[in-house]
Amino acid sequence: MKNPWREVVRMADIFRIALYEFKSFVKNRSAVFWTIAWPILWVFIVAYIFMPVGWVHMTLRVAVIDNDRGLPSSNASWTIPYLNMTVKKNFTSLLVDTFARLNGSNGTIYKVKVIKNVCNSNLSECLSIAKELLVNKGFDVAVIVPVNASKSLMMWAPVRIALLVKGAMPTETYMRYGSIMSVLGNLMTNLSMRRADAAARMVTSFYSKFLETANSSGAWWGHTGVNASPKVMERYIKYFFYSIAFPLYPKLGTVRPPTTADRAGQIGWISVGAVGMSLMTGLLTAGAGFFLYRKSSGVLKRVLSSPATLFELLGGDLLSAIAISALSAAVILGMGIAIGGRIVFNALNPDHYLAIALIFVAGIFAYGLGLLIAPTVRSTHATGAATAIGLMLVFLTGIWWPPKEMLPAPLQAFANIFPPACAFEAARDILVWGKSVTQTYWNIIVAIAGTFLLYAVIAIIYHGRAEKFAEKLL
Amino acid sequence: MAEAVVMVENLRKVFRDVVAVDGISFSVKPGEVFGLVGPNGAGKTTTLRILATILKPTEGTVLIYGMDVVKEKDKVRRIISYLPEEAGAYKNMTGYEYLKLMARIYGLSDDAVREGARLSGLGDALKRYVGTYSKGMKRRLQLARALMVKPKLAILDEPSSGLDVVHAVYVRNVIREFVKETGAAVILSSHNMLEVEYTCDRVALINKGRIVAEGTPRELKEAFNASNLEEVFVKVVSQQ
Incomplete structure (x- = not known):
């Protein structure tokens, strides 16, 4: 019979590993650059180069x-x-x-x-x-x-x-x-x-003369007294000519979320996208390098021969990756707010907490995507490819830029079933458009179900083979 | 007779077309330092990795305290400690933090960490990042990590490889003291015949995946009429 305390201890092991991985990350300048500084740089670039103060299209x-x-x-x-x-x-x-x-x-x-x-x-x-x-x-x-x-x-x-x-x-x-x-x-x-004004006045001027003549003679009409005044006539003629010139006179209005109505809102929007960029590139690369990073730092063999199971190592790595993402997100959003961005978050609205959770669901998916290719990653060049894949995905699925609506139809179709894209869309629906969960439920379902499905596939692939994958790197 | 710590029978490991280990058998007793020596590519590291449960044998049986390294690897991992030849550490951690992480993975308390600090002999250097250590310091840290968990079997792959004399002597002494204090077994591989002679109780010479000679250093020298193990080594290898 399984010892339940053993499971508790395993969880504690996972948290310990996660904590040390997190500390190791914080001290790794290269990792900090790509996960935090790089997305912040993009926020600055967009805020001050693509959307400078007083910017024009x-x-x-x-x-x-x-x-x-x-x-x-x-x-x-x-x-x-x-x-x-x-x-x-x-x-x-x-x-x-x-x-x-x-x-x-x-x-x-x-x-x-x-x-x-x-x-x-x-x-x-x-x-x-x-x-x-x-x-x-x-x-x-x-x-x-x-x-x-x-x-x-x-x-x-x-x-x-x-x-x-x-x-x-x-x-x-x-x-x-x-x-x-x-x-x-x-x-x-x-x-x-x-011209309409001028034509109306010309016609009215002529009409005035006509009335003078008609009223004075009377005979031409057969009766005296024509009641329409020149002023009424002028107004009628003027609008008649206006309607020739402008058969349609539309009044244009726009519907925009308050978040993006101005530069502050737009920077806030971009900051959320920068978080997406950080998660998709950082976590995907972390997952892809799960075996390689341990090999290159010389700890793979010893960790594999230690009592820590692969599950614990993966769990610890994923937890630390999520913690790193949380730190990265906090720093990026904080910087976005500091440079004038407006991020709408209502602490009293439980839907907004779900929106934040969805962002982390996207990160967990990205890590899983990395795990899928981890067995094939043999060098740092390959992990560079993982970063490139993550970057490509944020640009091609509307997570960063351009928005999904501006993508060609095939990419839109892909974005509609790509869990991280759905997660970010749901998060933006809630945080930006003020929609409720019921109004964006389909995106939430795709995001969560897609992530579960991915990890089910990973479990199938890794079951009984994980140590073989590691063995190939030894 | 004390139960053998390690029982290897007809161990064979094949990588695609390469036979790395070709049917070797040996045993190691508690409190014994057993040396595996041989030229490059002889199969030493492969053998040690199989014992450390990170490679699976193609054929044969490997038992550590009666537990199969394939079927019961989780249990085996709790009583062994493995020091690979090119071991690294998280360079962004201090030596102390590294020892602590490893102790926690084994479910050990700060006592183990203190023991590790003592074994390493690095003193205040443990407060510095591992990335600033010299090769010798890193190796001492790794050895301390391997022994602080008080394994019943320590598997050390070239423990003093690339170290200067001072560090090599330190490593040797730590291994001997560890065995003496704990009664655990150590199996190590080495190219340094002097180290093997001073450190090991019994030695197996391995060449091209096979054990070609086995015995205490004295027995081997007598058998091959050699004054030192280096001569024994050269004679054995040249006969192959």
Whole structure:
């Protein structure tokens, strides 16, 4: 019959081994660097390089190829009759002013350069020059302003500009296109509304004259007195023309979690991702090097011939790895908070403790993944490969960057069944989005069940073979 | 007659196509220091590893105090202590911490740790990190670790390998005193014939996986008409 006290003693052995492994880690500068300093470095890089204070999404260098002849002379102007409106600026000036007015809004900085007299209103020549500017001169967008742009503007005729947008990837092209169109759209809205106002006033002015004549004669209508006032008419006409210009007038809003609504929240988000990076690389490597590290430090043979069982050694190693991860997580999150990050944790919400536990489930999975390849690891190069695998996984499953939603479909499908990715998604659902456990239960199930399954596979592989694996390294 | 501590019968170990140990048999009594000597690749280390339960024999039986090293390895591990040739220690621990960890793994108290400190003879150096130790100091620490747990059988693979005279003499003396005080058995391997002659009660010469001669140092010298074990060693090996 098994002595139950023996099990207690075994647990005590495991804790002792874990404690000494932990102490050994703390004194190992290389291990401390990769597990703690490296992820913190990433938090700093993201916070101060990719998201500096007052950061913008992007900077666009815009080349405006100006073929416009402009107004007849620099002092020329054109007065619109009935309106007392005088147009003094040419189209290109209006365009540049619009860029300047919207500079920095929507997270984009526009650096505009007007280039004149480079192509003689020949569109294909202009496009060729525009392409040259984009490819070789560092511009991101080229806007080609045609000849007679100002005249068309004044005549209320369409101004046929041409756009060329540079982008290495489709997403980059769309982002730049969207940004430029927001500027052009703003200019179009401005012009349309002015024209609608002007048209309404012209029609009203005509209508006033008409009413005067109709009311005075009476005969033409067959009766006297038309009741609609010019002001009512003007308002009706104005909105009629507005609706021609803007058949749809959407009001845009966004739904964002409070955690990522601002830079502080975003740094907090990234800090959680850094914890994921630390766990996935550190624990995976620790598991992969279970036999090798003991061999390289010269203790494998003696430990194998000692009363400590492999189970105790593995248990102690895993426990110390979890303790190291806890230390690493605390330091990383602490640094994230110190540089302005906001991590939302409600100590009164039991779901938030589950979220923390899920993060450690991910770490335990990573260690198990390392154990799977440990029997094949014969050198430190191989453990380097384990670190690379861990890094790859955090980038390809949405644990670090990019978020899962931005991954291609096959990787998203993989992330949906990869337990650590599910664990982090559930943790973020709870800590960031404020969801309850019931709303993210599927991620929790995959994370926990997947980890159990992995360790069941490990138990099958290692049962009766563990010492053979070690023997091969002797 | 005292029960043999070690009983090895027809031990054979094959690694793929290489026969490392080819049917050797020997026994070791309590309170005896038994030496395994032989050239490089003779099978000494393989034999000791099998006794230490970290390798499984291909054929044959190895009993330590009547317990099979394969079937009852957990029990065997409680009464043996193994010092490999290239033993290391956690270099980020102090010598004292290392001894303490090993004592705890064997379920021993601080008394064992103090004994280990005494055996090592390292004094205040035990407060320093193992990574700062010289080779001789590390070996003394390892030997102390091996003996402090008071094993009934200590398996020492080249205990004084690479040590200077001072450290080698220290190691030798510690082994002899340990055996004298505890009545335990020691089985060691060595290339140092002088050490073997001074330390071992009985010696087995092993070459190409087989025991080619066995006896006390005096018996071997007489049998081979040699003045020292080195001559015996050379004669035996050259005959093979």
